[in-house]
Amino acid sequence: MWDGIIIGGGLAGLLAGIRASERGKHILIISEGVGSLTYSSGALDFGDAGQLLNQENHPYALLGETSIRAGMDYFQRLFPDYQGKWGVTQNLLTPLGSPRKASIVPYGQNAESLQDARRIVLMAPDGMKDFFPEIIKTNLERSYPQCVVEVYPFRVGAFESWHAIGKSVTGMEYAKYWQSGPGISELKRVLNCLTMIFDGEVSSKKNETAVLFPGIATAFSDPLKEILSETPFPVIEMTAFPPSASGHNLYCALKQKFKSLGGELLFGTGVQRIELQGKLCDKAIVKSKGRYTAFSARSFILATGGIFGGGIEVTPEAAQETVLGLPLYVPAELTNSEFLGEQPYAHMGIEVDSELRPTGPGNKEVLFENLRVIGRMLAHWDPWTDNCGGGVSLATGWFAGEKL
Ligand SMILES: Cc1cc2nc3c(=O)[nH]c(=O)nc-3n(C[C@H](O)[C@H](O)[C@H](O)COP(=O)(O)OP(=O)(O)OC[C@H]3O[C@@H](n4cnc5c(N)ncnc54)[C@H](O)[C@@H]3O)c2cc1C
Incomplete structure (x- = not known):
């Protein structure tokens, strides 16, 4: 018998599983x-926690500030490549080059240095x-009027045959390439070329340059972090349209x-139902x-991701929780x-007590x-307008893993 079975392996389920396993539980x-992370930017939003803590029935209000902060700290201890502070947001760039704020940002996406730049070089x-x-x-010229923005097109030999047949290369494919041995050598070459160009310039221009690099995801890759830390100019990643390499890497x-x-992870198969005893x-x-197989456990966690994850099925007639038929x-x-x-409709979900x-x-x-x-299975919140999709999954996942 397992100590715990977690149904759903997205951000919330995996974090709960990690915390419970760390506490010695057999999970x-x-x-x-795969869940929604692969579609997300990779950055995690906590929203205006001060206000959401006072919003009746919001998951934050049920958990309380101490637990949410503990979840945030725990996540950053697990993954130091993700950086953030309670109550502080950082700038990052959307796939269209507009700045936006997020609470926890992966290594490489932080775009704060653009505030001090005078020139932005956009790698293309x-x-x-x-x-x-x-x-x-x-968009960059509008958001950073103090900067000159230059586009720097470049070609990657590894994708020549793709270009020849008119096949485009996704951001995920570029990111995978930059993490490979040949990709790392090519990246060094490209960045060395830039360094040489900038070296030939007057020092004020070169010292105030920031480089934007789309289609790269440095978090969790020591070789990439090392290369980018050696450049004489900051290199900033942009978030990508879904699917995103940063979200997938997380x-x-x-x-x-x-x-x-x-x-243990049983992937690619769903829980059909739960057998009950009282x-x-x-x-x-x-x-x-x-074939049907039964797995027994002392405790269970439902982390099936709401409408988007498949945990809630909506038809023109009704909405239904898919595993236990819980009231919604x-x-x-x-x-x-x-x-x-x-x-x-975003508020649709399962109502819970303060123990979830x-x-x-x-x-x-x-x-x-x-x-x-x-x-995302919880009721009474909206990840888009509350801007706390990652925050709720992370905080409730940590809490459930702590209690299991
Ligand atoms: C396009 C997009 C962009 C986003 N961007 C951001 C962002 O920039 N910042 C941010 O903070 N948040 C963002 N979010 C929100 C955030 O990613 C989600 O709120 C969060 O990841 C949800 O996690 P979850 O674990 O609750 O659900 P999910 O990630 O949906 O995971 C649910 C899992 O349960 C599985 N499942 C469902 N039914 C069953 C079953 N019967 N048996 C077994 N498994 C089952 C699913 O396959 C899935 O793996 C974004 C979301 C989307 C969709």
Whole structure:
């Protein structure tokens, strides 16, 4: 029997699994797919925690500041390549070159040094998909009016055959290449070329230059961090349109950490249902290769990612939690005609008590003593308008791993 089974291996489930395994628990994560991290920028937003802590029923209000801060600190201890401070946001660049703020930013994405730059050199790898240098240049000129923005096109030999047949190279593919042996040599060559060009310039210009490099993800790669730390100018990564190498690398790092602590991951198959014993969850039933298998555990965590992750199924008639059929909070009106306004359906999810155990509809009665619900499955928050998608998954994941 497992100490804990976690259903769903996204940010929330993996972090819960890591914390529980670190505490000596024997944990199985069962996950149907990879979760949303691979689609995200890789940066983690905590939103305006001071305000959200006072928002009735918000997951932050249930957990309290001490637990949210503990989750944030824990994450950074696990992954020092991710940097952030409670209550402080840092600048990073969107895929279109506009600055935005985030709470925890991966190594390389921090764009604070652009404030002091006088020239921005935008590297433009040939044939990169979803990369629009002219739009980025315009946005940079608007956001950093003190800077001259120059575009520096360059060609990577390794992708010549792709270009020849008109195939574009995604940011993920470029990022993978830069991490390979030939990619590291090529990157050194490209950056050396830039250094030589800048060396020939008057010193004020060269000292105030920052280089933007799309399609590279330095966090978790010591060779890349070393190369970039040796350049005489700051090199800043841009976030990418989904799928993103930074988000994917974080997902891989979480998985690797979980396994290194002895956790087991059953990937590519979903939990169909849970067998119950009174007010306790008893067995997770998984269907694989046409056969049903039951996995028993003392405790369970539901981290199935809401509508996007597959944990909530919505049809024109109804919305349903897919594993246990738990009662859902469903707002009376699902949508708001204002396209960019707050969308009520985002608040759909499972209501829980302060221990994150599911409660009955409209009352605080705990439904299952040994089940916790975390991440995007929780009710009463909106990752987009509250701007705290990563923060809620990280804080509730840490909390559940601590309690399991
Ligand atoms: C496009 C996009 C961009 C984003 N950008 C940002 C950002 O910049 N900053 C930020 O902070 N947040 C961002 N977010 C939000 C953030 O990534 C998510 O809120 C967070 O990752 C959700 O984590 P989760 O673990 O709750 O759910 P998920 O990551 O969705 O994981 C749920 C997991 O459960 C699995 N699952 C579902 N049903 C079952 C089942 N029956 N059995 C087994 N497994 C199952 C799924 O396959 C999945 O692996 C973004 C999200 C998206 C979609």
